[in-house]
Amino acid sequence: MASSSTIGVCSGRQQLLKKVKNSDESKLKRMVSNRESAKRSRIRKQKHLNELTTQISHLKSKNNLIRSNISVTNEMHVTMEAENSVLKAQLAQLSQRLESLNQIKDCLNSNNDVMGTINDDHAVQMIDDDTDILDLWNVVQFGQLIEASTDMFM
Template sequence: MTSRQNISSDSEKDYLMVDDKKKRRMVSNRESARRSRMRKQNHLDELLTQVAHLQKENNEIVQHIDSTTECYLQVDTDNNVLRAQMMELTDRLQSLNSVLFVLEEFTGFPFDIPEIPDPLMKPWQLPCHSQPIMASANMFQFR
C-alpha cells in the first residue's frame, strides 16, 4: 500500500503543481489584460486630447480665414469705389479737355491740353500731387 500512497501522493503533487501553474498563469493573464486595457485607455485619452487640440486649431484657422476674407472684401469694395471715381474723373477731364480744345479752335489761343494718361498701361507714371495716403494699423491684420 505504500506504493499506492506514493503514487497517489505523487499524482496529488502533480495535480497541485499543475493547478498552481494554472492559477499563476490566470493571474498573469489577468494582469497582462489589465495593462493592455490601461494602455488602450491611455492611447484613447491621447487621441481625444489630440482631436480637441486639432479642432481648436482648425477653429482658429477658420476665424483667421474669415477675418482675412472680410478684409479682402472691404479692400475690394474700396477698390471698386476708387475705380468708379477714377472713371468719373477721367470722363470729366475728357469733357474739360474737349471744352479747352473748342476754345483753342475758336480763340486761336493755344492751351496746354495734357494727354489723358492710361492708368492701366503705366500706373506708376500717373501725375499726382503730393497727397498723404491715409491708412490705419488694422487695415491689414496678419498674424
C-alpha cells in the same frame, strides 16, 4: 502464501497510493502553474488597459488642441473674408472714380481741342499728366468715401 499475497496487496496499495499521490501532485502543480499563468495574464491585461487609458488621455488632449486650432483658423477665415469684401467694395468705388475721372479728362481734352482750334492765341493747356488729374480731383469731388468695416459682415 497468505503472507505473500498480503505483501503483494500491500505493495499494490502502496504503488496505487504513490500513483494517486503523484497524480495529486501533478494536479496540484498544474493548478499552481495555471493560477500563476492566470495571474500573469491578468497583470498583462491590466498593463494593456493602463496603456490604452494613457493613450486615450493623450489623444483627447491632442484632439482638443486640434479643435482649438480649427476654431482659431475659422475665426481668421471669417476675418479675412470680411476684409476681402471691404477691399472689393473699395476696389469697385475706386474703379468708378477712375472711370469718372477719365470721362472728365476726355471731356476737358475734347473741349481744349475745340478751344485750341477756335482761338489759337489763347489755347488752353490740355490735361494729360497724373498730377493734373489729381488736382482736378481735389477741385471736383464725386460722391463720398464708402465707409466699410469688417463688423458689417459678422
